[in-house]
Structures are given as C-alpha cells and as structure tokens.
Amino acid sequence: MRRKINDYNLSPYVKQFKLIAGQFIVPITIFQTVRTLIFPSPVDLVLLALLILLGVALYMEWI
Known part of the structure; x- marks a missing residue:
C-alpha cells in the first residue's frame, strides 16, 4: 500500500517550490x-506534454 506524503513533514524549501511552481506552470x-502551434517540433511536443503532466500532478497534489 502506498503511503500518502504528509505536507507537514516537508521542508520549507519544498513547500515554497510547490507554491512557486503552481503559480508559474x-x-x-x-x-x-x-x-x-507556431513552430511544431518533436522537442516542443515532449516539453508541452511534460508541462501538462506536471501541472496536472501539482493540481491533483500527486507531488
């Protein structure tokens, strides 16, 4: 069984990073x-997919 990460156990730097990343993502x-859309390339598509996944993970509090 997977254990949920307790936000109270995180260091202040990790908490601050999560807040800043959530605002800028x-x-x-x-x-x-x-x-x-303007200059499509495989690198742009991979980067866009990673950003979307990171945004969803931060929103759903998986990270």
Whole structure:
C-alpha cells in the first residue's frame, strides 16, 4: 500500500517550490502551447506534454 506524503513533514524549501511552481506552470504551459502551434517540433511536443503532466500532478497534489 502506498503511503500518502504528509505536507507537514516537508521542508520549507519544498513547500515554497510547490507554491512557486503552481503559480508559474500555467503561463509557461500556455506559452509553450502557442510556440508549439507556431513552430511544431518533436522537442516542443515532449516539453508541452511534460508541462501538462506536471501541472496536472501539482493540481491533483500527486507531488
């Protein structure tokens, strides 16, 4: 059985990183989406997929 990570046990630096990443992930993802639509390349598609997965993971509190 997988144990849920307790936010109270995290260091303050990790908590701060999660807050900052949560604020910046949406604008960076939107920018990357526009860039991918204008100049599509395999690297852009992979980066966009990673950003979307990171955004969903932060939103669903998987990280």
